[in-house]
Amino acid sequence: MFASIPSSVLLGAQGHPVSVEVHVGKGLPGFHVVGLPDESVREARDRVRAAVMSSDATWPDIRITVNLAPSQQRKSGSGLDLAIAVGVLAASEQIPLDSIRNLAFVGEVGLDGSVRAVPGVAPMVGVLGDRDLVVPIPNAHEALVVAQGRVRPIGHLRELIAVFNDLTPWPDHDISVAPRCVTPVPDLADVVGQPMARRALEIAAAGGHHCLFVGPPGSGKTMLAARLPGLLPSLDREQALDVTMIHSAAGVELPPSGLVERPPFRAPHHTSSEVSIVGGGSHSMRPGEISLAHCGVLFMDELPEYGPKVIDTIRQPIEEGVVRVARASLHTTIPARFQLVAAMNPCPCGEGNHPGDCSCGTARMLKYASRVSGPLLDRFDLRVQVERPNVDDLLHGAKGETTAEVARRVAAARAAAMSRQGRLNCELAAVDLDQFAPLTSEALAVLRHEMERKALSGRGYHRIRRVARTIADISTPGATAIDEPTIALALSMRTRVATYPGLGRAA
Amino acid sequence: MSEHMGAPDEWFIAALAGFRDMTTARLRALQAGRSAHEAYRIASGEVEPPEAVAAMFQRFGGLRDKWRASARGCTPTSVGERCAELGVDIVLPNHELFPAQLIDDPRRPAVLFVQGDLHKLDARRVGIVGTRNPTRSGAQTAARFGRELADEGVVVVSGLALGIDGAAHRGVLASADGVPVAVVANGHGAPYPKRHAALWNEVAERGVVISEWPPGTAPDAFRFPQRNRILAALSELVVVVESRERGGSLITAREAGERGTDVFAVPGPIDQRSSAGTNALLEDGAAPATSTETLLMALGLDHRRAGRRRFESRPAPGATGTRVLELCRAKPHNLESVSTALGVELTHAAMELARLERAGWVAEAAGWFEAVDEYSEFV
Ligand SMILES: [Zn+2]
Numbered sequence: 001m002f003a004s005i006p007s008s009v010l011l012g013a014q015g016h017p018v019s020v021e022v023h024v025g026k027g028l029p030g031f032h033v034v035g036l037p038d039e040s041v042r043e044a045r046d047r048v049r050a051a052v053m054s055s056d057a058t059w060p061d062i063r064i065t066v067n068l069a070p071s072q073q074r075k076s077g078s079g080l081d082l083a084i085a086v087g088v089l090a091a092s093e094q095i096p097l098d099s100i101r102n103l104a105f106v107g108e109v110g111l112d113g114s115v116r117a118v119p120g121v122a123p124m125v126g127v128l129g130d131r132d133l134v135v136p137i138p139n140a141h142e143a144l145v146v147a148q149g150r151v152r153p154i155g156h157l158r159e160l161i162a163v164f165n166d167l168t169p170w171p172d173h174d175i176s177v178a179p180r181c182v183t184p185v186p187d188l189a190d191v192v193g194q195p196m197a198r199r200a201l202e203i204a205a206a207g208g209h210h211c212l213f214v215g216p217p218g219s220g221k222t223m224l225a226a227r228l229p230g231l232l233p234s235l236d237r238e239q240a241l242d243v244t245m246i247h248s249a250a251g252v253e254l255p256p257s258g259l260v261e262r263p264p265f266r267a268p269h270h271t272s273s274e275v276s277i278v279g280g281g282s283h284s285m286r287p288g289e290i291s292l293a294h295c296g297v298l299f300m301d302e303l304p305e306y307g308p309k310v311i312d313t314i315r316q317p318i319e320e321g322v323v324r325v326a327r328a329s330l331h332t333t334i335p336a337r338f339q340l341v342a343a344m345n346p347c348p349c350g351e352g353n354h355p356g357d358c359s360c361g362t363a364r365m366l367k368y369a370s371r372v373s374g375p376l377l378d379r380f381d382l383r384v385q386v387e388r389p390n391v392d393d394l395l396h397g398a399k400g401e402t403t404a405e406v407a408r409r410v411a412a413a414r415a416a417a418m419s420r421q422g423r424l425n426c427e428l429a430a431v432d433l434d435q436f437a438p439l440t441s442e443a444l445a446v447l448r449h450e451m452e453r454k455a456l457s458g459r460g461y462h463r464i465r466r467v468a469r470t471i472a473d474i475s476t477p478g479a480t481a482i483d484e485p486t487i488a489l490a491l492s493m494r495t496r497v498a499t500y501p502g503l504g505r506a507a
Numbered sequence: 508m509s510e511h512m513g514a515p516d517e518w519f520i521a522a523l524a525g526f527r528d529m530t531t532a533r534l535r536a537l538q539a540g541r542s543a544h545e546a547y548r549i550a551s552g553e554v555e556p557p558e559a560v561a562a563m564f565q566r567f568g569g570l571r572d573k574w575r576a577s578a579r580g581c582t583p584t585s586v587g588e589r590c591a592e593l594g595v596d597i598v599l600p601n602h603e604l605f606p607a608q609l610i611d612d613p614r615r616p617a618v619l620f621v622q623g624d625l626h627k628l629d630a631r632r633v634g635i636v637g638t639r640n641p642t643r644s645g646a647q648t649a650a651r652f653g654r655e656l657a658d659e660g661v662v663v664v665s666g667l668a669l670g671i672d673g674a675a676h677r678g679v680l681a682s683a684d685g686v687p688v689a690v691v692a693n694g695h696g697a698p699y700p701k702r703h704a705a706l707w708n709e710v711a712e713r714g715v716v717i718s719e720w721p722p723g724t725a726p727d728a729f730r731f732p733q734r735n736r737i738l739a740a741l742s743e744l745v746v747v748v749e750s751r752e753r754g755g756s757l758i759t760a761r762e763a764g765e766r767g768t769d770v771f772a773v774p775g776p777i778d779q780r781s782s783a784g785t786n787a788l789l790e791d792g793a794a795p796a797t798s799t800e801t802l803l804m805a806l807g808l809d810h811r812r813a814g815r816r817r818f819e820s821r822p823a824p825g826a827t828g829t830r831v832l833e834l835c836r837a838k839p840h841n842l843e844s845v846s847t848a849l850g851v852e853l854t855h856a857a858m859e860l861a862r863l864e865r866a867g868w869v870a871e872a873a874g875w876f877e878a879v880d881e882y883s884e885f886v
Contacts (some may be wrong), residue, residue: 195847196843351780353873353875354839355642356640356641356782356839357640357751359640360640361639385841385873387841387843484858484861488858489853492842492874496873
């Protein structure tokens, strides 16, 4: 007998439909899986066999062949377990073929017959069309977000057998997910003083600019970065689905609704492996931190401490919004369009921001400077010096504006940019700057002076103008030409980094 | 028998100074009552060491082997010829040119390696020292003292380091007949720091560059405090312009104090780290150096200098600009602190600062603005 069961596998953040074809017939007893299964799929044989026998069903002691189609594609993961089990039961006539028509199955089975969660159910379910979907209970909320057909959460293989043999109706499992102990979204009102850094955050949020904070330990760089997502608008439906797919594929806990609706904030430590930051590695090409930050914020604290390989690899996604991961003959792309926020000390001793405070020697300083490559630094439209909040501010400083207040201005500025040019200011092409970010003659004179004294490169010139556009969009919505004070502030938010005092100027 | 029989005395001592782990004290112990040639033969292992030297070998295990190995590369001829090549004079204490101020020093150097004419030290001498990471204001002050003292015929001694030292030397060089003197911690032939290679050569050309160690000696950390003692000994008074709490210039100040040399310090803002050392010196009784006149007076020189007023070509800043400039004269300010002090929007403060910078009234480094004076170019 023969049965063909729809299921799917995961590669990167993408589901791929797979037909699990099971043939039970004459020949020496055996259980073979063909169709490019990798080691993780071959292990399914032992699990499925035990699970079937633990579910008051019979293991057909004859020749069983499982073909995973399309056969030229490599399959990995334990998500095919359930489909294989159902296929074996149907091919051995323990459940009627009719009963599984228009159903697809995703899930892992345990030796005891229980049905267990797998990562990537959202993208896997997304490619299964309008079939009804049988999924593990813990994955039901994410399946519901993307499924076109009905979602049938199931806890044990035995339940399925009973349903298919018309002994019971579909079980009614509680699929609500306990809300995580939600850490409250950090509010900008907690940041005391630091008007420059606050302004930089607001500009970053409004224009989508990558932002680098340079300051001594204790200047609150991490605290500031963590407050950027709160200033960003919620994800639209399409972004939310994309992000949910990635988070699901990576096995990251999803919100109770199953849908990621707020911009994510990811902060991989500099000691994290390259694979965990960039992605790939395993057979299923697990998305890395840079993909988990898709449509959100990637925070890299202590930027110079990251391996040169990591620094080098993230430059491509910064440009293209996707990361290519490859392993052996497999390769795929995973979305990774994130807003980068990084932080670093100005120098090894940490005090080099302030004149006369640095105690680093030339050699240490040069070594430190060499760790942050110019090409990466150049990606940051905003490079802002942050200082330790002064003591008076800490003791008596009035609370600053709240995230909600600032977010309103951010939303207005983003709307202005979208209606003017159909994109955020960070994505303004150089050729469009004269049209969308014209300068007053005074502002132009300032930039010309900077370029004449070699403090500003050609690329820096364009970045300054994009930032200035955002500053103007926030302060005076509707103003077309960018004036002198605006360009001056934009220039001051492009500080030189890791240069020895007196080492000369460069942008 | 040694192949260096005919070499002059100073070549033997010069070679010995280049031996590994050689110190001034060891060099003097080797020489005690012996000819230079004899001292070299002892250190290089050609002859059995006398009791005192043998005891030293006993105390510092490995020293004997290190010196033996050194003798193979560091021969009197090789060192002597290298010095001649570089135009470096090897000056022993018995030489007429050996600086008088060092002859009776408790830790008198056994040899000096000198580029330039030591006669130039026969003048009034002021040491100017300070941190390698000064504020712009500190560096400008060093350059001002250097230039104005040189204008009065005073020789300025410093250490060729980055920061204050460099600014002082450059100030001296800006004076028509200024005589810069540098005491360095490494050997001639490989200027350190590299960024001061050109400055080193200029100082050697116009003045004097002195080292206690032969050409090729690396700028090892332990050599700097030793250098500082020579700098202090050569100066009639020492001015510390800026120094952090534990800066190397405080060692120079202490060496000066031990030699009865007057120490001056430039007062700085109390919350500025680069002034913490100098302010501490002032608390300990150092004299405040608030102008070149103060220093000239201390030297007993006529201090009624003709004021050098430069024609002011910079366009006068407006009312707000003037207030910003005043802030930046008092101490380094950044955009945030200017905006807070004036109670104006960040954009507005940024514009005022940018205008002042464009007009040459202030200069920016890493987001901090300091007032610029006529000594800015020497920073
Ligand atoms: Zn430092």
